[in-house]
Amino acid sequence: NAGVTQTPKFRVLKTGQSMTLLCAQDMNHEYMYWYRQDPGMGLRLIHYSVGEGTTAKGEVPDGYNVSRLKKQNFLLGLESAAPSQTSVYFCASSHGTSARYEQYFGPGTRLTVT
Amino acid sequence: RKEVEQDPGPFNVPEGATVAFNCTYSNSASQSFFWYRQDCRKEPKLLMSVYSSGNEDGRFTAQLNRASQYISLLIRDSKLSDSATYLCVVNMKGGSQGNLIFGKGTKLSVKP
Numbered sequence: 001n002a003g004v005t006q007t008p009k010f011r012v013l014k015t016g017q018s019m020t021l022l023c024a025q026d027m028n029h030e031y032m033y034w035y036r037q038d039p040g041m042g043l044r045l046i047h048y049s050v051g052e053g054t055t056a057k058g059e060v061p062d063g064y065n066v067s068r069l070k071k072q073n074f075l076l077g078l079e080s081a082a083p084s085q086t087s088v089y090f091c092a093s094s095h096g097t098s099a100r101y102e103q104y105f106g107p108g109t110r111l112t113v114t
Numbered sequence: 115r116k117e118v119e120q121d122p123g124p125f126n127v128p129e130g131a132t133v134a135f136n137c138t139y140s141n142s143a144s145q146s147f148f149w150y151r152q153d154c155r156k157e158p159k160l161l162m163s164v165y166s167s168g169n170e171d172g173r174f175t176a177q178l179n180r181a182s183q184y185i186s187l188l189i190r191d192s193k194l195s196d197s198a199t200y201l202c203v204v205n206m207k208g209g210s211q212g213n214l215i216f217g218k219g220t221k222l223s224v225k226p
Contacts, residue, residue: 033213042118042201042218043158058213090157098214099146099205105157 001026004106006091012112013081021076021109023091031094032074033058033103034066036087043090049074081113117141118217120202126223131192135220137202138184146205147178149187151198152219158201161187192224 004025013019023032034046045058049068063085065077074093078085088110092103120137127133139147147164162169164176164185175188185202202217 035216040122040218043216045213048213102160103158103214105159107157 003027004091004093004104006089006106006109008109009107010110012114013078014114015082017081018077018079019081019111020078021089021091021111023074023076023093023106024072025074025091025093025104026072027093027095027104028071029093029095029104030071031096031098031101032068033092033094033098034064034074034076035090035092036060036085037090037108038087046076046089081111083113085111086113087111117215118202118204120200120217120220122218122220124221124223126225127192128225129192129194131224132188132190133192133222134186134188135200135202135222136184136186137217137220138182139202139204139215140183141204142180142183144204146214147176147185148203148214149174149176149185150201150203150216152201153198158216161200189222192222194224194226197222197224 007022033048035043037043044060047066049055052071055066067075090108091106094101094103117140149161150158151161152158168177173190177186199219199221201219
């Protein structure tokens with residue numbers, strides 16, 4: 001099992017460009033999450049999904065959109081990148097509600113917006 | 115008051131030492147508590163859940179104090195491989211619902 005994978009691993013964007021980050025999991029998990037991690041800020045939840053076809057906003061959703069068309073995939077989109085979106089993005093998945101079940105994280109995507 | 119607070123450290127300790135980290139949380143209705151470990155430039159991984167009665171996993175002991183709203187992690191006989199950042203994690207809403215709030219982490223460096 002690969003667990004949770006993320007593509008790409010690194011990316012540099014210019015302000016105003018768009019991109020999509022792909023997260024895939026092979027554990028048949030229902031729940032999936034997107035976080036960002038900034039120095040001194042800890043992990044913050046951007047969006048999450050409790051099942052195929054459903055998404056919900058987290059703590060810092062502005063400037064991002066997500067889609068969960070297939071159970072195993074969770075896409076994070078930046079429509080018009082801004083320097084404030086420079087961060088490390090982690091995807092995670094869990095069997096059920098994160099309050100009870102371990103979250104498994106992907107290796108992260110390091111994004112720089114210039 | 116911030117939702118989950120941790121001393122950022124760093125805690126610099128020699129091999130074999132015992133070290134303890136504390137974490138405070140603001141939501142008195144929170145029910146689920148965890149410690150995650152994050153190595154430098156890697157993803158977080160679950161270290162252990164924290165149960166009401168306290169729990170132990172090898173050299174690691176986790177305690178919960180609901181009255182004072184804090185969680186602790188004790189590491190005995192520290193190893194070089196324990197060097198990492200330890201994240202305190204609490205569920206945001208009461209009961210078993212809601213999403214997790216991550217603390218900023220406490221950095222541990224174990225020296226030879």
